[in-house]
Amino acid sequence: MTTTAGEGPAPAQAPTEQVEAVLRLMPDAAVVVDGVGTIVAANQQAERIFRFPDGGMAGAAVESLVPVRLRARHVRHRSAFFARPGQRPMGAGLELWAIRRDGSEFPVDISLTPLQVGERQLTMASIRDITAQRAEWESEARLAAIVASSDDAMISMDLGGALVSWNPGAERLLGHRAEDVVGRPFWRLVPSDLRPQMEERMARVRSGLRVPNNDTRRVRADGTQVDVAESISLVTDVSGEPVGFATVLRDITERRRAELELRHLLAESQRRERWITAMSEVRLALFSGTETEAWLDLITRRVGELIDADGVLVALPSENEPDTLTVAAVRGETSLDVGSTMSIEVSLAGQVFQSGQSIVSEDLHNDSPAPAPLLSGVRIGPIVLAPMTSSAGPTGVLIVTRTPGRAPFEPEDVRLVESFAQQAGLGIEVARAELERSQFALISDRERIARDLHDHVIQRLFAVGMSLQAAANSIADQPVLERIEESVEELDATIRDVRSTIFSLELQATEHVEKSARSRILDAASLAAPALGFQPRLQFDGPIDTRLPEEVVPDVLAVVREALSNTARHAAATTVQVRVRVEGDQLVIEVIDDGQGAEGRTRSSGLANLRARAEGRGGSMSIGSGRNGKGTAIDWRVPIPG
Numbered sequence: 001m002t003t004t005a006g007e008g009p010a011p012a013q014a015p016t017e018q019v020e021a022v023l024r025l026m027p028d029a030a031v032v033v034d035g036v037g038t039i040v041a042a043n044q045q046a047e048r049i050f051r052f053p054d055g056g057m058a059g060a061a062v063e064s065l066v067p068v069r070l071r072a073r074h075v076r077h078r079s080a081f082f083a084r085p086g087q088r089p090m091g092a093g094l095e096l097w098a099i100r101r102d103g104s105e106f107p108v109d110i111s112l113t114p115l116q117v118g119e120r121q122l123t124m125a126s127i128r129d130i131t132a133q134r135a136e137w138e139s140e141a142r143l144a145a146i147v148a149s150s151d152d153a154m155i156s157m158d159l160g161g162a163l164v165s166w167n168p169g170a171e172r173l174l175g176h177r178a179e180d181v182v183g184r185p186f187w188r189l190v191p192s193d194l195r196p197q198m199e200e201r202m203a204r205v206r207s208g209l210r211v212p213n214n215d216t217r218r219v220r221a222d223g224t225q226v227d228v229a230e231s232i233s234l235v236t237d238v239s240g241e242p243v244g245f246a247t248v249l250r251d252i253t254e255r256r257r258a259e260l261e262l263r264h265l266l267a268e269s270q271r272r273e274r275w276i277t278a279m280s281e282v283r284l285a286l287f288s289g290t291e292t293e294a295w296l297d298l299i300t301r302r303v304g305e306l307i308d309a310d311g312v313l314v315a316l317p318s319e320n321e322p323d324t325l326t327v328a329a330v331r332g333e334t335s336l337d338v339g340s341t342m343s344i345e346v347s348l349a350g351q352v353f354q355s356g357q358s359i360v361s362e363d364l365h366n367d368s369p370a371p372a373p374l375l376s377g378v379r380i381g382p383i384v385l386a387p388m389t390s391s392a393g394p395t396g397v398l399i400v401t402r403t404p405g406r407a408p409f410e411p412e413d414v415r416l417v418e419s420f421a422q423q424a425g426l427g428i429e430v431a432r433a434e435l436e437r438s439q440f441a442l443i444s445d446r447e448r449i450a451r452d453l454h455d456h457v458i459q460r461l462f463a464v465g466m467s468l469q470a471a472a473n474s475i476a477d478q479p480v481l482e483r484i485e486e487s488v489e490e491l492d493a494t495i496r497d498v499r500s501t502i503f504s505l506e507l508q509a510t511e512h513v514e515k516s517a518r519s520r521i522l523d524a525a526s527l528a529a530p531a532l533g534f535q536p537r538l539q540f541d542g543p544i545d546t547r548l549p550e551e552v553v554p555d556v557l558a559v560v561r562e563a564l565s566n567t568a569r570h571a572a573a574t575t576v577q578v579r580v581r582v583e584g585d586q587l588v589i590e591v592i593d594d595g596q597g598a599e600g601r602t603r604s605s606g607l608a609n610l611r612a613r614a615e616g617r618g619g620s621m622s623i624g625s626g627r628n629g630k631g632t633a634i635d636w637r638v639p640i641p642g
Contacts, residue, residue: 019032020041024043029043030042030126032123032125033062037062039058039060049127051101081114087113087114109128153248155186155249159242161186163181163184163186173228188219189218206242211232218230227251230250232246234246271412282299296314300329307416310402312398313327313330315327315328315399316328319520320553320557325396326339326558337565338562341558351385352386358386358418360383361383363382380404381405381406383402384401385398385399386414386418386420388428389421390425390426390428391429398421472484517544517556518544537577538577540581543582548587552587558610559636562607563607567632573593577590582640592626593632595632596632597632619638622634
């Protein structure tokens with residue numbers, strides 16, 4: 001420590017031993033300055049922080065320790081202090097700077113103490129380098145600014161869960177003011193169902209484990225909950241001991257909304273892809289000549305899969321009952337079977353068929369004021385009924401259902417059903433056009449066959465008969481004669497049958513697209529082949545076309561369709577025979593298969609419908625075993641006019 005003045009810009013009187021003793025005891029850098037600003041003494045700490053050699057500060061001007069830009073102001077302050085000396089402690093809030101001998105500046109804190117040494121007025125300045133402290137203050141200020149300006153909620157709490165700090169971001173996110181929550185329990189912000197999870201995370205953090213960020217929920221001041229991303233860390237004191245927790249909460253409401261929207265768009269994209277694939281499959285089947293029944297079955301299957309329906313069915317106008325719709329295809333759980341009918345005037349399907357407008361209900365069972373045909377047997381909840389149309393007008397109705405309690409159909413589901421209904425309507429129109437084309441081709445063939453039979457076959461048979469009759473006149477052997485006469489009678493019967501066939505062919509040709517009862521029965525049986533996996537065998541006995549009244553034909557077709565449909569669904573048969581015959585004043589239809597038997601099939605609503613049809617015409621229906629006790633035999637018979 002320097003205790004005597006050395007060389008300097010101004011002579012300095014030697015300090016007293018008392019001043020020197022004080023300087024030695026000072027923990028901080030210290031200098032003693034006289035009234036004209038000359039340093040009369042300095043301790044070693046001062047020489048060290050200002051980078052002066054030992055004894056180099058005594059006699060120097062105190063302004064040499066002040067940056068040049070501040071020296072004029074310092075002279076004024078020094079003069080004012082000596083004029084009115086008084087104690088000024090450190091930490092007075094002044095921003096003070098000093099300059100080292102090498103010209104580098106550094107922040108300082110200075111306390112001033114006036115000294116009276118004899119007649120001399122001196123001032124002792126204690127100087128503390130606050131470079132590190134200032135850096136810490138600046139860091140804390142930056143951190144405080146970040147915390148204050150952050151949109152995220154930055155919260156700290158003690159180990160007991162009491163809130164310690166609460167930034168403006170927390171106020172914006174959670175709605176609480178800092179003065180209302182600091183000191184209150186942190187747990188009021190945590191939903192009760194998430195508290196165990198949060199307690200576990202805090203325990204892991206306190207034990208020194210790293211806990212990844214977590215998407216969770218927090219409770220707002222108004223009681224609502226907000227989705228947040230949370231990070232949590234341990235707060236320790238200078239000794240490393242845990243003193244609390246710090247958590248940062250970021251509002252992820254928009255992110256969640258975006259994620260949901262993205263998932264929705266992805267699901268919609270996948271749905272549309274399945275939709276396009278299914279529509280392409282349906283169109284391909286339509287224009288590749290697939291049978292109408294198989295094509296409609298494809299539509300019901302694809303619609304049911306795409307919108308997760310419990311039941312799908314297609315209803316078409318009945319061929320011979322203009323006021324009814326007939327179920328042509330069924331998939332899943334419905335109260336109707338193939339062949340079942342619905343009145344156009346009173347049923348929901350009829351309303352859609354007539355109006356051309358879809359009907360959508362979230363709960364048909366509760367919405368419908370009275371039982372409708374679709375409500376018998378199976379309770380129906382959400383339902384969509386979409387019209388099938390073509391350029392020629394309405395062609396049918398596509399009906400899609402779910403059981404009660406299930407979610408209603410979304411607007412996208414309804415649009416999908418309507419699109420498939422349009423395709424189905426187009427398909428029906430194409431099928432009808434193809435049917436008319438094939439019928440006209442069939443008519444042409446029948447006309448040709450009728451001409452050939454009349455012009456060639458009958459004439460030859462007649463010539464053979466005449467030859468046999470002529471030969472009989474020259475034969476005396478009675479047995480041979482009888483044989484020839486029997487042959488002539490057989491030829492006469494054959495000629496009559498051929499003429500009857502010609503008459504039937506000519507009649508159908510003049511009726512153009514109108515079909516005989518026999519032809520319609522054949523068509524109805526052929527439609528069942530895809531479902532059965534084979535072609536059913538048909539046998540006709542008796543004058544079917546001439547004796548069968550037109551009003552009975554729809555019942556006959558319904559019997560054939562439903563019996564074959566029932567066999568396809570339940571029998572697992574490999575063969576089935578349909579026999580239609582006229583016995584006196586009765587029409588009898590027998591359907592016999594070699595499947596699993598009749599057990600359990602008598603409860604079918606479709607078979608019950610056929611029984612009701614028979615009884616309504618004064619007839620009967622029975623179900624029993626097939627040939628040799630195997631399979632199932634259905635016997636349906638009604639009286640017909642003689």
